[in-house]
Amino acid sequence: MSELLGVAVLGAGHMGADHIRRIDAVVSGARVAAVADPDVERAKDAVGGLDGVTVHAEAEAALDAPGVGAVLVASPGEAHEQALLAAFERGLPVLCEKPMVPDAAGALRVVEAEARLGRRLAQIGFMRRYDAEYRRLKSLLDGGRLGRPLMLHCVHRNVSSPPHFTSAMLVNSSVSHEIDAARWLLGQELSAVTVLRPRPSSGAPEGLLDPQLVLFETEGGAVVDVEVFVNCGFGYEVRCEAVCESGSARIGEAHGMLVTAAGGAREEVPQDYLVRFADAYDRQVQAWVDATRAGRVTGPGTWDGYAAAAAAEAGVRALETGARTPVVLAPRPALGDLA
Secondary structure (H helix, E strand, O other): OOOOEEEEEEOOOHHHHHHHHHHHHOOOOEEEEEEEOOOHHHHHHHHOOOOOOEEEOOHHHHHOOOOOOEEEEOOOHHHHHHHHHHHHHHOOOEEEEOOOOOOHHHHHHHHHHHHHHOOOOEEEEOHHHHOHHHHHHHHHHHHOOOOOEEEEEEEEEOOOOOOOOOHHHHHHHHOHHHHHHHHHHHOOOEEEEEEEOOOOOOOOOOOOOOOEEEEEEEOOOOEEEEEEEOOOOOOOEEEEEEEEOOEEEEEOOOOOOEEEEOOEEEEOOOOOHHHHOHHHHHHHHHHHHHHHHOOOOOOOOHHHHHHHHHHHHHHHHHHHHOOOEEOOOOOOOOOOOOO
16 A cells, blocks of 8 residues: 555644654654644644644544544543544544543443454554563563563652642553553453552652552462652653563663763653653554554554553552452453444
């Protein structure tokens, strides 16, 4: 296929604007055909001087715009279910940023809607699966050289949290990436979650329970711990160590440039996820474009989005109650079996 894939980008905020730039300047085989955002002026600013792009206030107007053959959803999470279902109705392939849908019930409705189509249309934006280090770790674990994985130790730190951030969002927004990464790395579903709450950092906004230690158990008997600290103040850090029967492997130790000057050395620390995972985002969108142009859908799917939502929902209950909380998943539908 030589014709460029026309993409409608829904959402022109921090993430959406970066995807608009990515499709225009980095990814091959695609172009931005339409952009939708309730703040039309923000959408126009994100589009800049790109030719042939229509700007809309409503998502469905962008889906129906001329030249649109696929959809990238980068709007706030609460708008994702409607956008996904509208794309499904039109038979449009979708790359949807996480969370697929914030609540498990809504996420399951999306799974069931896709199952009724009898074919996959959606890829969910768990971009760590496209990060070079995570892919090396996955390959090592799958190869079995270190034996059976026993534990994952994870760190997820942000410089600061946005004003709207809540204690629950440390689990259902920040830790959602670790939830998917753990399921993918281990090949197991998560079965229970416990959240421990140390004394909040003095750098955290009043009332925000930050940091937290989130403990997951898996159906295969492994344990995953996640330190999530969204107001650490110094940088964006993501690390993961897999401890196995015959060895361990750790990723995420060094990503910045090392500067030596004035009798000392200083390593730069990335300040946000768009810097740390820039290459992963590029690989993810390129893989989606390539697959879509070939008539295929690859990568994490709607079930992965639902499983992450269910685990995060259980995690929020564990945070609120202080109790170990089971992760309950609905039966997994096969494509087409709900028709």
